[in-house]
Amino acid sequence: MALRWRISALVAAAACAVAAAVGVLVHEFSRDRELSQARESARVTLDRAAVTYTRTGEVQGSGAALDAPGLPGDLRDLVEQGHRGTEFTTGPAGPAMWAARPAGSRVLSVRVDLTTTMRDIGALDASIVVAGLITTAVVLPLGVLTAGRMSRRLRTAAGTARRIAAGDLDARIAAGPRPRDEIADISTAVDTMAGALQKRLLGEQRFTADVAHELRTPLMGLVTAAELLPEGEAAGYVRDRVRVLGTLVEELLEISRLDAGAEHADMSPCPVGPLVREVVARSRPATTVVWADDTDGDADGDAGAATVRTDSRRLERILTNLVVNAHRHGRAPVVVTVSGDGRTVTVRDHGPGYPRTLLDDGPQRFRTGARERGTGHGLGLTIALGQAQVIGATLEFGDAPDGGALATLRLPSVPPPAGADPAGLAER
Numbered sequence: 001m002a003l004r005w006r007i008s009a010l011v012a013a014a015a016c017a018v019a020a021a022v023g024v025l026v027h028e029f030s031r032d033r034e035l036s037q038a039r040e041s042a043r044v045t046l047d048r049a050a051v052t053y054t055r056t057g058e059v060q061g062s063g064a065a066l067d068a069p070g071l072p073g074d075l076r077d078l079v080e081q082g083h084r085g086t087e088f089t090t091g092p093a094g095p096a097m098w099a100a101r102p103a104g105s106r107v108l109s110v111r112v113d114l115t116t117t118m119r120d121i122g123a124l125d126a127s128i129v130v131a132g133l134i135t136t137a138v139v140l141p142l143g144v145l146t147a148g149r150m151s152r153r154l155r156t157a158a159g160t161a162r163r164i165a166a167g168d169l170d171a172r173i174a175a176g177p178r179p180r181d182e183i184a185d186i187s188t189a190v191d192t193m194a195g196a197l198q199k200r201l202l203g204e205q206r207f208t209a210d211v212a213h214e215l216r217t218p219l220m221g222l223v224t225a226a227e228l229l230p231e232g233e234a235a236g237y238v239r240d241r242v243r244v245l246g247t248l249v250e251e252l253l254e255i256s257r258l259d260a261g262a263e264h265a266d267m268s269p270c271p272v273g274p275l276v277r278e279v280v281a282r283s284r285p286a287t288t289v290v291w292a293d294d295t296d297g298d299a300d301g302d303a304g305a306a307t308v309r310t311d312s313r314r315l316e317r318i319l320t321n322l323v324v325n326a327h328r329h330g331r332a333p334v335v336v337t338v339s340g341d342g343r344t345v346t347v348r349d350h351g352p353g354y355p356r357t358l359l360d361d362g363p364q365r366f367r368t369g370a371r372e373r374g375t376g377h378g379l380g381l382t383i384a385l386g387q388a389q390v391i392g393a394t395l396e397f398g399d400a401p402d403g404g405a406l407a408t409l410r411l412p413s414v415p416p417p418a419g420a421d422p423a424g425l426a427e428r
Contacts, residue, residue, distance in 0.1 A: 002151065003147070003150070003151050003154065004144070004147045004148050004150070004151035005147075006147075007143065007146070007147035007150065007151075008140065008143050008144045008147050010143075011139060011140060011142075011143030011144075011147070012136060012139075012140050012143065015132075015135060015136040015139045015140065015143075016132065016136055019128070019129075019131070019132025019133075019135055019136065020132065022128070022132075023125065023128040023129065023132060026124070026128055027121065027124070027125050027128070030121050030124055031121055034114070034117045034118075034120075034121065035088055035097065035114075038088075038097035038112045038114055038117065039086045039088075039097055039099070041097075041112055042086060042097050042098065042099035042110045042111075042112045043086065043099050045062070045063045045064065045099070045110045045112070046064060046084075046099040046100070046101055046108065046109070046110040048062060048063075049062035049063060049064030049108060049110065050064075050101060050103065050108055053066075053103055053108060059108065063110060064108055064109060064110045065108075065109055065110075065111075066103065066106050066107065066108055066109075067106055067107050068107075068109045068111065070091070070093060070111065071098060071100060071107065071109050072087050072089055072098055074087065075087045075098055075100050075109075076100070076107060078100075079100045079101060079102050079107045079109075080102075080107070082102055083102075084099075084100065084101035084102070085099070085100065086098060086099045086100075088114075094113060094114070094115040094118075095113075095114040095115055095117075095118045096111050096112060096113050096114055096115075097111075097112040097114055098110070098111055098112075099112075150183060153183045153187070154183060154186075156173055156187075157173050157183070157186055157187050157190055160172065160173045160190060160194075161190055164190075164193075164194050164197070169194060169197060169198035169201060169202075170198070171194065172191045172194060172195075173187040173190055173191055174191065201259075205256060205259040205260065208252055208255065208256050208259070209252075209253070209256035209259075209260070211252065212249050212252035212253045212256060213253070215245075215249045215252075216249060216253075219242070219245060219246055219249055222242050222245070223242055223246065226238050226239045226242045227239075248379070251379040251380075251383060252379070254383055255379060255382060255383060255386065258383070258386035258387070258390070263314075263386075263387070263390045264390070265310075265311040265314065265390050265391045265392070266311050266313070267309055267310060267311060267391075268309065268310075268311075268312065269307050269308075269309055270307065270308055270309065270310050270311075270312040270315060271306075271307045272306050272307065272308055272338055272342035272345070273291075273306065273338070273342075275312060275315060275316055275319070276289060276319065276336060276338055276345070277289065278316070279316060279319045279320050279323060279336075280323065280336060282320070283323045283324070283327060283334070285327070285332060287323055287326075287327075287333075287334045287335070287336055288333055288334065288335045288336070289335075289336050289337075289338070290335060290336070290337045290338070291337075291338055291340075292337050292338065292339060292340065306338075306339075306340065306341055306342030306343075307342065308341075308342050308343055308411055310391050310393075310411055311390070311391045314387045314390060314391050315391065315411075317383070317384070317387050318384045318387050318388055318393075318395070318409060319336070319345065319347070319409070321380040321381065321383055321384040322347040322381075322384055322407045322409070323336065323347055324380060325380050325381055325384075325407075326347055326348070326349035326351075326405065326407075327349070329349075329351065329405075330349025330350065330351030330352075330404065330405050331349060331350050331351040331404075332349070332350065333349075333350060334347065334348070334349045334350075335347075335348050335349075336348075342411075343410060343411040343412075343413065344408065344409070344410050344411070345408075345409045345411075346406060346407065346408045346409070347406075347407045347409075348400055348404050348405065348406045348407075349404050349405050350403060350404040351404060351405060352405075353399040353400075353403065353404060353405045354397050354398070354399060354405045358381075358397060359397060359398065359399070362385065362397070363381035363382045363384075363385055363397075364382070381397070384407075388409060391411070391412075392411075392412045393409055393410060393411045393412060394409075394410045395407065395408070395409050395410075396408045396410075
């Protein structure tokens, strides 16, 4: 049950409980007061009748009676023992207050009819019930309105927190001016946390970009110097390391552009088949391509003719990174499967599968996640995920049922507008 309705139910229950408690108290107080007054009136009448009976031996006109037939048995027994007393009864004749005392060998009693009094108390009870219902009817909408406002504020805070978790670091609750309360404290805390997180991540992004740019100049010098080395085993090793360093610097620059939102998709019709074949042709060792129909999964040689509207350069970058990662960290055979409409591409290897940390938290830069998946700096999958978000695609990582890592790229049926900023590229 939503918090709004829980609070509303609590308000309604509280209003009903208060109305019931007040009604019971008023009923008991009114009843006790009326009975007390009737008891006192019966005693006074009985005393006057006793004086009259003592003087004249008669009780006619005094409001009392001798040996009244309707006298309660308990009260009669009390009088026969020489005592006086009163008793409230609700017999067939209606509610009444009795008072009795000894009169020689007889019983002198007075009966005060309380039918009207009890009817008035019943009417008072009905009025209290109506007043309680009216009060509940008035208080309940106010409780629903207040609970609704609280629920909306909490939902806004939760939605903003989810947007921040998804990578929108500019999201803020920005609660309007209002008296301080717990929800306002939560909103302020979330906004403060988002600001601190954004500041820290922007600082890390600037540092990454600055480092990559600063490394570019000495790297160019290293490339030139490596080309001037005489041929030999040492020169080949140096050139290989320089090439690896150059790739790392270029990837760092690409990540910095993705983090800054400077990457924008250039949408155009793209034949998926030739692009996949080109990516596979560059991979070493060879990679298997499977063209599968979306509905029945049968092999279809014409499936590679599908054309989608996307950014072909970025799509090629994504697929290249996925295939390279599969060869580097998995085991052969590596299989690329393209759906019949060309909008779903999967890359699967037959190695140990993705590490649990990657499946739970997504790709993380400078972390490969598991020793058995080999060495690397963890930027390839990070770049693939970022480029997928630029073109509006979804990239999911999982493990195949019969073993091996499985990456699934799904292109949107309607591509994002040009200039759309990627989201969620911050390191998690």
